[in-house]
Amino acid sequence: MSQSVIAGPIPRETGPAATNPVSDIPIRASRTREFRPYPFRAAVHAAVIPPLRDGVEMSRHPVVVVGGGPVGLTTALGLARHDVPVVLIEADDGVCAGSRAICISRRSLEIFDRLGAAAGFLDIGLPWTGGRSFYRDTEVLHFRMPHDELQKHPPMVNLAQYHIEQILLEAAEGDAGRIDIRWQTRVTSIEARADGAMLTLSTPDGAYRMHADWVVAADGGRSFVRESLGLPLRGTSYQGRYVIVDILLDSDRPTERLAYFDPPCNPGSTVLVHKQPHGVWRIDYQLREDEDSEAAVQPGNVIPRVESLLDMMGERADWSPVWISLYRANALTLDRYRHGRVLFAGDAAHLMPIFGVRGANSGIDDADNLAWKLAYVVRGLAGEALLETYSDERVAAARENLEHGAKSTEFMAPPSFAFDLMRTAVLGLAARHPAVRALINPRQTSAITYTRSPLNTPDIVDAFDAGPVPGAVLPACPVTLPATPDDAGASRIGHVTDLLGMGFTALWFVDDAEPRTSFDAVLASMRARGVPFVEVPIRRRAPSSDGWFGAIDHTGRLFPMFGARPGTVYLVRPDGHVLARWQRPDVGSIQRALDRVLAPGNRWGALS
Amino acid sequence: MTASELDAVYTRLCQAMTTLGEPAATLFLARFALLAITHIDDSSAVTRLIDDAAEAFEPTPGD
Known part of the structure; x- marks a missing residue:
């Protein structure tokens, strides 16, 4: 994030402000607000000069x-x-x-x-x-990020x-x-x-x-x-400026992204609110074009706006400003x-x-x-x-x-009158016309697929009807993992991403027993080169004997999710992206996919 | 139309209007409305859309 810090957590008296300078909406009785520090103390580390x-x-x-x-x-x-x-x-x-x-x-x-x-x-x-977006005083969108019981982690913390x-x-x-x-x-x-x-x-x-x-x-x-x-x-620097304010506020409101477009507390502006741990709240609001940056970050101008926002939200507890800064959007x-x-x-x-x-x-x-x-x-x-x-x-x-x-x-x-006008149309229609709500969805970050990576080995045509393509990260799915050494006898529930080692991992889909053949030649060649490589069987059914390793697809959802059948192999990189996949590979295919990554003289440019 | 297709045509509309400039925006939207009406080719659907667009009409802030 690129931002210049304007006002730090310096304890100071803030002057009383009678009205919100932008909206002219009367605010709560004027009072001074002391800045308080973040509820965190950073250890101080000394410089060290080496020999x-x-x-x-x-x-x-x-x-x-x-x-x-x-x-x-x-x-x-x-x-x-x-x-x-x-x-x-x-x-x-x-x-x-x-x-x-x-x-x-x-x-x-x-x-x-x-x-x-x-x-x-x-x-x-x-x-x-997820989160909620409001236009004036009406909720116009309640969005949820992709999340289900198969996930190991929440979409956001x-x-x-x-x-x-x-x-x-x-x-x-x-x-x-x-x-x-x-x-x-x-x-x-x-x-x-x-x-x-x-x-x-x-x-x-x-x-x-x-x-x-x-x-x-x-x-x-x-x-x-x-x-x-x-x-x-290179790229675009946007004109839009945002004031970012962190405050301390005691509130049991749930954690979600709140966006207020043209809110009654601050007409014409857009305000975002995020909850952070330990009673810290993040408030971002857009400045209008005619507002002066330096004046806008003065506590005397910021505090009344926050005050009127909290009033509108129905937050009645006492609060303190912690930090004020200015942000300009860049895309470079x-x-x-x-x-x-x-x-x-x-x-x-x-x-x-x-x-x-x-x-x-x-x-x-x-x-x-x-x-x-x-x-x-x-x-x-x-x-x-x-x-x-x-x-x-x-x-x-x-x-x-x-x-x-x-x-x-x-x-x-x-960025222009046209985007502004169309946004007003979207927000005004969204309450009664669900079809336009997708345009308000904040498009939060999601994992990127390296579709055109020169490291990928392309699929054999029509080999897969599902599953992560070469370059994608693995989708989440629970699996049964064997007992740990200190918990002998009991298997446990883990996730498919827990199977990845620090090096390359071959996820090998099998029926129940150990594979009849194994990729010993690949293992030996990787070991000789010092490259960490593991093959991990993923079993469709629990094996009959104890002492198994790998994983069991106990939900029955992993195989179809990966478009897998017994014999399928997914070769995964150390960063969890799929390198290659086959329904029934030979040793040479796996070796070539790894060589494509490791061998120095590859003409990668020609392969993309 | 998928969400990302809707997104793409929305952006294209905004960009086209930006290029023409603010004085031309009303006429641009009127022309687009006429083309959409003839494309939809269903008078009861168009009548409903006209009523929906006019319903609870609020001017933009600053107007």
Whole structure:
């Protein structure tokens, strides 16, 4: 999210305001409102200077990640899980403050689950499945995101970015042997070289230089690395401006997305409301074209608007402002995310519009895509060309996200009189004419399919009538898993995504018994190359003997969902995307699909 | 028509109107209404749509 912070959580008296300066609607009796801090205390971390020789750090690092936000932390965790040591450079002395990302998608939860960090998100985050839109005083849409009993995770959880970072930081601190975090350290120059980069770093205790073989730039919307390399973002900057206000309010209202179009409390404006944990509420409202940005974020102007919104919502409890900032919608991306030995991820690579919550979530997806590929290249398991596919896949994903984000933005912040006029028509008709309600649906983020990825092995024509295509993520479905070693005898219910290992996984659909033949040759060849590969039988019926492994499709829904019959194989990548699938593959097919990913000299361009 | 097809034609309509400019918008919508009427080719359906469009008509804010 790109936003400039205007007013921080600085305790201050706010002047009494008699009327809402925009709507002229009388507000509650004027009173002062003290700012209160977020209900969170970030630990402060000191800068550390490593052993130097002539001002240069003595160790040369295989990977340096610049930026300790959600994207940098996810990248570092992913690299560490693939056994690559990482240095993480963070300019601040702890996790972030202020109003930033708050919505974490199901796909992001799946990624954190694989990184062993999902529990914290599910413990703290508030799950939600839908929302309501109002036009003036009438509810015109009650939408629900795709959700059913087969899912492992809710479609969305809300939590503050400081929680997101804290949970990931604790996971990273648990892997301190491989993740070395340099707090209060700022990159002041980067010199890109053919075999890596030389970074100059400044800290309160002095400056030093550092050699890196690879640099991941996850340093946010105003990326220093991107600007140093002179790389332009391309796309659209929208005119619409939003004020983002976090407040503390005690309310047992359910967690859902609330959108108010032209509300009585603030005629002509659009207001969004989201609940966060620990009594924090996010309120976003659009500024009209004739409003001055600087004046609009002054507490004297913000507080009456929030006051009249809460009045309209029927929220009577006392509340306090916490943070006020201004947001402008951008829809921009770099053309390529790999520039030699420097790779861009998250806001450093692309700026998504706020509507549809694609900012942090698309960055987390970048990190997940990049981590295994970079790890495989660093460890010599794959050729450098694999990193081009990071750029191919994630630039394509960014363009798809930008297209959806632009659609959301066109509705939420109409870019011309025509979009504005048509929106008024949609909102006015929606209460009585359900057919137009789909146009109000906020089009929240969903998992992206890498349809055109050069890594995919295309299906044999007509081989499948259902199931995730090459490039797609696995759909959710419960399965029975065998007993764990410390829970002997009892099987348990898990999900199909729990079957994925850290490497490549062949999901092998079988009847009940072990397959008669197995892919020993693939296993042996992958083992010889050091590439993690597992084959996991998914059984249509429970096996008669104990001591089985893999999974049982006890609901009977997994086989049809995957278009599978005994003999079907889905080959899945380390990031959970399907690489290839066959109804009855031979060893050579599987080997070739893996070689397409790992072998350095592939002419990938010709295959797309 | 799927939701995404509806979305696409809605956007196309908005863009066409944006290109023509605000002074031409009323005539553009009138022309579109006429073409839609002749395409629908069902007088009772069109009569109902005219009544629906006029029902609970509220001016846009700022008008």
